[in-house]
Amino acid sequence: MVSAAKLRRAQDAISQMRPYAKKLAEMISTVSAQTEAGQSNPFTEIRDVKNVLIVVVTSDRGLCGAFNANVGKATIALVDAKYAALQASGHVTILPLGKKGSEYLSRRGYKIEDAYTDIFTRLNFANVREIGEMILTDFTEKKYDVVEVLFNYSKNVATQIIESEQLLPMVPLASETKSSAVDYIFEPTEEEIIQELIPKSIKLSVFRALLESNASEHGARMTAMDKATENAGELIKALKLEYNRSRQAAITKEILEIVGGAEALSA
16 A cells, blocks of 8 residues: 555656656767767776676565566676676676665675665655766776666566666667767867766666666555465465364264264163
8 A cells, every 4th residue: 555655656757757868868879979079988988898887776675576586686697698707706796776686686695885775765866866976986987897787667567677778888879870860069069068968867877777666666566465465365265264164074073972972872
């Protein structure tokens, strides 16, 4: 019931965010590919991958089915598929946004950065911006060469899909840059606009991942609790039937004993 009350607000927040985030990503992708300032920006620099940061978004509480476990399994699958050698040498770091992701991956021996817990109780862009700034600083200081994020995408109330997205380096999408030959007029300069927009887009991507996960969590919790209620109802019916059978068997046994005793006395 609590998640049902919160779900509508969470869905409204992410539905308002999606068009803005999509359009900003498209614009930055196009401008970065068409301008020298975008191609030479430090956040688009492609380096030899020696250290990887994976941002894992989960919830702080359980009772939401396989919501958190699915993200943990997807993270392990991503590391095994793309960064197995780096993981073996200790160069893959996990940044958990949510308590459950930290617990799940730390128990399995993954290197954990400082986890952010209770972030969903004060979920706003001002708080998420600090996380984005830390990620951007670590990348520019070459602490990490690639940054990826994993989170639950809220398709609908009953369906959550695991999504992974590369945050850094920001690579222009070839399909978008070819299809949209827009002649932009820059005011102020290209450099200033690119330097302002790319960090904002990264922070916005982190915020969108958290909003998606927040909406997904409430949907998953509603589904899990609904299934738990159904299972409890079926269990009650089964136990009541078993109880009535046992009770009837006990009554029948007592009646047989009384009849047998009466027949013995009459004889």
